[in-house]
Amino acid sequence: MPELPEVETIRRQLEPLLTGSKISSIEVLDPLAVAPASPEAFKRRLRGRAITAVRRRGKYLQLELDTQDTLVIHLRMTGTLTYLQLPMPKEERQRLRLLLHLDNGAGLAFHDTRRFGKAFILKAGDSQRYWARLGPEPLDSSFKAAYLGKILDGRTRPIKSLLLDQAMVAGIGNIYADEALYRAHIMPTRPAGDLDDEEIRRLTRSIKATLKKAIDLQGSSIDTYRDSQGRKGSFQETFQVHRRQGEPCPACGTRVEKIRVGGRGTYFCPICQK
DNA sequence: CAAAGAACCTGGCGGC
């Protein structure tokens, strides 16, 4: 579920709450959440550590530690991170995978219904290599039409599949790929290498504008996404096409269609997008 | 090497 805007929303909320606080103890309720590390090894590297910074790269949240290690968390489809006062009410321990106790009496809870989410410790020496796997941040100034044009060149995959490839651009997922392509008036199925310069410029601008607006609205809550205080985002109320099959296109009134692209449900306006 | 498909999990929903 959570894409760049959702993870950034959580990051902004947690940064002032976590920076400078110390992890006093750790509960690993689901070993799968920290696998392939053992719960013991995971806890050993975290216990007693202070959090020095809260950052984000793509859809990954990074809690930097005073050891120079980083606690990395990926929420995948259904993960949530909640900041709360301890002890937790019993009913909130449903589907709890991980709980960090902080020295100020608060806790950071990682819930995850589908159990795809992961938490792991990245050692300082492995950091550079690990993050180099990802493409640039789409909101950075380094993400320009010239870069996008270069990576699209010669590729036959649908443009949407390429936007979802984290090695090309980091942080875009199914929601924002659909919304950005609609905004750029480009069909999700277009072979990436066929886009002309004007379309590439339009797509670059659309990606940035869509993600910025989504951050302003605290992300999208279709089903399970919640921020660090358990609240929903509101960008879903502004969806133009995503999850709106059969409803009218906001621009021309034509019914929004749904197809499958790269195995993912894909929504578009057959008139406005070329 | 690029691209497509399956696998990893759980739960909700529609159809029968």
Next chain:
DNA sequence: TGCCGCCAGGTTCTTT
């Protein structure tokens, strides 16, 4: 009401 298949915001491994 019960069972079955399909679908879901993501990533990674395998196959073609």
